[in-house]
Amino acid sequence: MQDALIDQPRLEELSRQAVLRAYGLPSHAGEATSGEVSPPPELLNLVRLAVQITGMASGAINIITADEQHTIAAHGIKPEVCSREDSMCSKVFQSGEITVVPDATRDHRFVNNPFVNGVKFSIRSYASVPLVSPAGSALGSLCVFTSDRQDLDPERREGLEILASQVIEVLELQLRTRQLADALATVRRSNEDLAGFAARVSHDLKNPLTAILGYAELGEQDDSVSGPAAGYLRIIRGSAGRMLETVQEVLGFSRVGGSITRERVPLAAAVSAVRQDILPLVRDSGAGITAADAELDADPTLLRALLQNLIANAIKYSRPDAAPRIAVLAETGDTQVLTVVDNGKGIATEDRTRVLEPLVRLSREGDPPGTGIGLATCARIAAAHGGSVSITDTPGGGTTVRVDLGPAGPLGASGPAGTAPRGRA
CATH class of the missing domain: 3.30.565.10 (Histidine kinase-like ATPase, C-terminal domain)
Structure with missing residues (x-):
């Protein structure tokens, strides 16, 4: 009865928080600030490339929890945690579209924000793209900003949007890799050839990851981002997509063979x-x-x-x-x-x-x-x-x-792996 009293926005926020936990987010924020653990290099490369493409001074990947903003990767600033109320990204990360603000001091959403009015920083130009999971949950934003007035032309906006999609693919890759590791650990005990199979899969996963990091570094080193940068981004997208496809299929393969319910x-x-x-x-x-x-x-x-x-x-x-x-x-x-x-x-x-x-x-x-x-x-x-x-x-x-598919049996009967019949209410 009490659950029925929870309103729809609250239910949606609880669902979003569950997705964040599934991704293991926020991660690296506190550790990166203390200097004990660095953010994943692939995320750092994407932030650096976002700054380079847009011409802004700084950039960050921000994850929005119920009451805080966690910076999990940054360039030009030190990663930190701030309240959701103070966060600029929290105002727009659920909009579903890119936000470009040439002058935040003239935008009603940000004019009194402590990162704009000088209390914490003096951001004037700001742009962000929501980080949305494949299931549609908004996790946070990839944002860039500077203290000067600046707009983004269509090509730079598109580049920022492509990079945001790459952030999601990296987060998906990390999630699937963790799931794969868990599944392999479970199956390894009963599958004699799994060790060799996992080694072959690991070899195939290293090549696209190397491509992601290599081309991101090329993008950072290139002085003319308007020319080859778009090509680098397409290569990053293709490499990450192939890696995700491999991980997902290997994960599905490793999970088959246990108990089934007919x-x-x-x-x-x-x-x-x-x-x-x-x-x-x-x-x-x-x-x-x-x-x-x-x-x-x-x-x-x-x-x-x-x-x-x-x-x-x-x-x-x-x-x-x-x-x-x-x-x-x-x-x-x-x-x-x-x-x-x-x-x-x-x-x-x-x-x-x-x-x-x-x-x-x-x-x-x-x-x-x-x-x-x-x-x-x-x-x-x-x-x-x-x-x-x-x-x-x-x-x-x-x-x-x-x-x-073997012989048919009574409804809910055990499969060959010994599953118990599904219970009835």
Whole structure:
């Protein structure tokens, strides 16, 4: 009854605070001030590049908690903690758009702020971009400022916005890396080949991280930010995106294979949900997806991950001369078999077994970039259900993937990993 009395803004703020805790934020503020621990170098590089691109004197990455602002990385100023009431970023970080103030002494939001009126500082020009998580929660701002009057042209505004997106990708990377480390620690005890697999993944993660840091440093050293800076930013975006994709897929792979809970899952509804998850990919490709009217006895979360991997692969590896056509079929007799049929490039006979192994990718002209984790994840999901994956040709061209999901059982029955039936109220 008491929960019902909490108003919507309060609920939204509590939700935002939960997201901050999930990210491990604020972090590094107090430590950086005391000099014991430095902020992550990739965040420092992004702040420095933001200052260079905008021509401002200083910059900071600020995280806004319920009552404070924590600077987790800064250039031109010393990181500190101030009250949320005194924070300039707290006034605009939930706006959802860039804020550019050429003269804060003439802006009603900031004219009496202690960082503007001389009590703590004398900021005149200020610009910030909200740091918004992929789920839509505002975490804080990437801001730049100076004591002189200055505006930002469209190119510099765009550069600042791109850098803010890079801050989020670095924070996402840190979160996924922590989750990956936790998942690997859990799985390592029961998976004999996980140590070698983790070493290979770590090697693949180092290259894009090196690119992020290297190109950020190049941006700092370049005297003409209007020319090559935009190119550096695009490279930073691509490197961080590839790293996040790898970490997320490895994390998903490492989590498969433990206990499962089977439920009756309508196949058409599961395919429809996956279609919404990858809607931009479907729209851009013009893919047609059909699904059989059937129910499968499977873990709903793992089944959705399986379908998403297979359908996305069917779209990504389509032929350039034909729009993707994908059919999702099911056999629900004594043994449940899920089949995904496409009209794409197909997979050569000699490659059909090894592509189910982690980090194996085919080197074919025109193939999109990837991590080599998707089909390996599908194989582990099938194994968790007591089955396996096999790959054959589609008549007329393409790939047919058959996934054995084991025998059907009573609603809520344990999977092969020994999950107890889901309780009832």
